[in-house]
Amino acid sequence: MNIEKLVRNNILNLKPYTSARQSHTDGILLDANENSFGTVAEDLNDLDFNRYPDPYQKLLRKKTGDYLGIPGTNLFFGVGSDEVIDLLIRIFCEPGKDNVIVCEPTYGMYKVACDINNVEVINAPLNEKYDLDYDAIHSGVNENTKILFLCSPNNPTSNLLDKNIIRKLTAELNLIVVIDEAYIDFSGDEGFAKEALHTPNLVVTRTFSKAWGMAGLRCGYCIAQEEIIGLLFKVKMPYNINKLTSMTVAKAVDNAGVKDEYVKEIIEQREFLFDELKNNKKIINVLPSDANFISFKVENPHEVYNYLEKNGIIIRDRSGQFNFQGYLRVTVGTPEENKLFLKKLNEIL
Structure with missing residues (x-):
């Protein structure tokens, strides 16, 4: 039997997302x-694992809603914000017919999720300042466009996108605008969470993976009007959020002050890293950051990446992304990690 003959063509041709932990642990x-x-997470005891978890996510929605100052009825939780992204595509896009807009360079999972679902992706590239190109987005939209994916702060460019342009697009376009705010905690900006409450076609996604230090837990969420939240609950797997995840996140939200301290330390180290990279004459460009990472441009990105890797320092080579040639991306580490990274970077440069 040839199994491939039973597989959908778009899956056979799919270029999967490459995650960091696939290559280095x-x-x-x-x-x-x-x-x-x-991490903000604490030890947990006495979970009755013999019972299924709450399919309505009541504890998470109440705790997180209270923390954000948002009604729990406007929240939906997924296995990472990636699940939310996938569900939105499945809800709003007809495979083989509809399309979505992305603004590259940006987070690669939007395209992968569309490719899996056999949904066309149209690129409306960011401008030379890595901000939104209003005209390019309008030009990309057609009668089959259902979703516009925006990442703010954007990955890998690390900048907040123009909020006025986002508001204008949301008001003008007859489609769903998804704003991925995975890195919003590091920006000093309140983001669009409150605006999603009174904007029918706006969905804001967030995660506990970054500032909260719970990437291994896999929990993300979105804020939207109740009609969209209801659709997400309609199509999700019955028990997508397990009890351990739910209780861990709830306890972390109760301990939000620890998250704020982490964010403060990360921002301090981000400024240190930025100054050091900016003052290095061998580095072509360093992008200002509103996130917990910095992207910088060098003449020989592959050589630099390989040298750091051989010395046990793992960053991301983003030089192959659209309009991002020459750029490497480094996550802000602890003071000791950052100093060692800079030392080895100076050696290869």
Whole structure:
């Protein structure tokens, strides 16, 4: 039997997303934009694992809603924000017919999720400042466009996108605007969470992977009007959030002050790293960052990456992304990790 003959063509042709942990699980890991300082999660006991978890996510929605100042009825939780992204595509896009807009260079999972679902992706590239190109987005939209994916702060360019342009697009376009705010905690900006409450076509996704230091837990969420939240609950797997995840996140939210301390330390180290990279004459460009990582441009990105890797320092080579030639991306680490990274970087440069 030839199994491939039973597989959908778009799956056979799929270029899967490459995650950081596929290639490295040890060393000085400055490649995946995790919280290098630690986690807000605490030990948990007495979970009745013999019973199924709450399919309505009541505890998570109440705790997180109270923390954000948002009604729990406007929240939906997924196995990472990636699950939310996938569900939105499945809800709003007809395979083989509809399309979505992305603004590259940006987070690669939007395209992968579309490719899996056989949904066309149209690129409306960011401008020379890596901000939104209003005209390019409008030009890309057609009668079959259902979703516009925006990442703010954007990965890998690390900048907040123009909020006025986002508001204008949301008001003008007859489609779903998804704003991925995975890195919003590091930006000093409140983001679009509150605006999603009174904007029918706006969905804001967030995660506990970055500032909260729980990347290994896999829990993300979105904020939207109740109609969209209801659709997400309609199509999700019955028990997508397990009890251990739910209780761990709830306890972390109760301990949010620790997250704030981590964010403060990360921002301090981000400024240190930025100044050191900016003052290095061998580095062509360093992008200002509103996130927990910095992207910088060098003449020989592959050589630099390989040298750091051989020395146990793992960053990400983003030089192959659209309009991002020459750039490497480093996650902000602890003071010790950052100093060692800079030392080895100076050696190869």
